Amino acid sequence: MKSSPWHDVRLVFLKEMKSALRFRAAWAAMLMFALTTLACVSLAVQGGALSPRLLAALYWTVLFFASMAGIDRVFEAEDSSGTLLALRVYGSADAVLFGKLLYTFSLLLALAIPLTLAFLLLMDVTVAEPLLLLLLVLLGCFGLAAAGTLVAALGLGASVRGSLAPILLMPLMLPIFLPAIFVTAGAFGGEAASLSFLLGMGLYDAVLTVGASVLFPYLWYAD
Amino acid sequence: MNVKKTLGILLALLTVAVLYAVFFLVPPAEGLGYYVRIAFFHIPMAWVSVLAFLLSAWWGAMYLRRRDMRFDALSARSAKLGFLFVLLATGSGAVFSKLTWGAYWNWDPRQTTIFVLLLIYGAYLTLRAAMGEARLRARASAVYALFSFLTVPFLVFILPRLYFSLHPSPVINGSGSIDMDTSMLLTLLASLADGTLLYAFLMAEGKKEPRKEETP
Numbered sequence: 001m002k003s004s005p006w007h008d009v010r011l012v013f014l015k016e017m018k019s020a021l022r023f024r025a026a027w028a029a030m031l032m033f034a035l036t037t038l039a040c041v042s043l044a045v046q047g048g049a050l051s052p053r054l055l056a057a058l059y060w061t062v063l064f065f066a067s068m069a070g071i072d073r074v075f076e077a078e079d080s081s082g083t084l085l086a087l088r089v090y091g092s093a094d095a096v097l098f099g100k101l102l103y104t105f106s107l108l109l110a111l112a113i114p115l116t117l118a119f120l121l122l123m124d125v126t127v128a129e130p131l132l133l134l135l136l137v138l139l140g141c142f143g144l145a146a147a148g149t150l151v152a153a154l155g156l157g158a159s160v161r162g163s164l165a166p167i168l169l170m171p172l173m174l175p176i177f178l179p180a181i182f183v184t185a186g187a188f189g190g191e192a193a194s195l196s197f198l199l200g201m202g203l204y205d206a207v208l209t210v211g212a213s214v215l216f217p218y219l220w221y222a223d
Numbered sequence: 224m225n226v227k228k229t230l231g232i233l234l235a236l237l238t239v240a241v242l243y244a245v246f247f248l249v250p251p252a253e254g255l256g257y258y259v260r261i262a263f264f265h266i267p268m269a270w271v272s273v274l275a276f277l278l279s280a281w282w283g284a285m286y287l288r289r290r291d292m293r294f295d296a297l298s299a300r301s302a303k304l305g306f307l308f309v310l311l312a313t314g315s316g317a318v319f320s321k322l323t324w325g326a327y328w329n330w331d332p333r334q335t336t337i338f339v340l341l342l343i344y345g346a347y348l349t350l351r352a353a354m355g356e357a358r359l360r361a362r363a364s365a366v367y368a369l370f371s372f373l374t375v376p377f378l379v380f381i382l383p384r385l386y387f388s389l390h391p392s393p394v395i396n397g398s399g400s401i402d403m404d405t406s407m408l409l410t411l412l413a414s415l416a417d418g419t420l421l422y423a424f425l426m427a428e429g430k431k432e433p434r435k436e437e438t439p
Contacts, residue, residue: 147370150366150370154350154363154366154367155353157354157355157356157359157363158350158353158354158363159353159354159355160353164349164350164353167345167346167349168346168349168350168367170342170346171339171342171343171346171371171374172370172371172373172374174339174374174377175374175377175378178382200377204373204377207373208373211369211370211373212370215366215369215370218287218362218365218366219362219363219366
């Protein structure tokens with residue numbers, strides 16, 4: 001019986017979820033890494049009054065580096081247990097990419113929500129437009145997940161994988177981060193930025209997803 | 224006479240002509256004075272770094288299509304040269320910026336664009352250095368070169384809208400007209416051709432067959 005593409009994506013997603021629940025230490029490490037990054041920033045600022053633009057820049061910087069702890073691990077379970085070949089044989093490239101992308105997106109949201117609340121609390125930020133901030137977090141996390149899944153696959157077989165992800169990902173994420181900082185500053189009560197930036201972020205997310213789906217099969221299937 | 228030698232002679236003649244034009248023919252520019260001379264080195268370097276990025280991605284795509292290691296070698300060589308040119312473009316731009324605006328760096332949209340390109344080149348070369356097996360390296364770096372090319376529309380169309388720019392207008396300005404002295408324009412075009420020829424010469428100079436263990 002031939003299964004539908006969505007069914008395969010769902011199976012990969014559920015496999016990732018089960019695997020993540022089994023290795024709770026990975027979640028704890030990721031959340032603690034995020035908290036440590038945020039604590040460093042908050043301690044350095046020591047309650048000083050910061051402009052909305054600077055707060056927005058700090059927020060996205062913390063979110064980016066904290067998310068690296070999750071993105072680094074996208075193919076970690078299969079690579080360390082030697083089951084990568086099995087996944088290659090049984091999972092089509094699209095099913096693996098989209099299953100892992102959806103899982104990474106959920107993981108990043110699970111990280112971003114407590115991180116955002118902690119950031120608002122520790123940095124004493126009043127959010128003027130919470131829905132706008134939520135939309136920005138959704139768009140930012142989706143872009144990170146789309147680019148991050150492909151970048152994690154790029155790192156398979158690399159000798160210095162841990163530090164590779166932020167180096168490869170940063171230039172790719174700037175088209176999301178720079179507009180996100182402008183709009184987030186508005187959501188934090190600063191000068192309102194044009195909402196066309198949100199459209200631009202959404203479009204870039206779509207471009208990253210299409211680009212990843214076109215290029216991922218070249219990485220997934222050996223020569 | 225072989226192609227490499229012909230390229231070398233053409234390059235030498237054109238370089239001498241461009242240097243002569245820059246130092247003896249080009250008049251001082253309004254508001255910039257003789258600092259404008261830096262532009263005849265800076266703009267070709269920036270142009271070649273973008274061209275090398277485009278060609279590196281193109282040869283990466285050719286590798287993914289044909290799985291021929293010669294395309295990977297070309298892609299890697301173009302990226303290495305592009306990295307060198309982007310460093311020179313960033314350095315010469317910073318000097319120009321200090322002389323005209325008073326600071327080496329202020330994240331002007333064009334400075335940001337060239338810096339993103341520098342980051343992409345750096346990431347590409349780091350990825351290559353981190354991959355041990357030749358075919359894996361070729362595949363991963365080709366995919367990264369093409370994936371990072373997705374940032375180009377943002378750098379060209381969106382970034383300039385985010386920040387105010389002090390950078391002089393491009394050769395063809397917003398109204399679509401060319402606002403430049405004729406001798407300056409001709410010198411700039413010659414310097415762009417010279418930079419492109421230098422890139423072609425260096426690509427030809429480094430061209431070699433892939434090592435035996437890298438061939439299919």
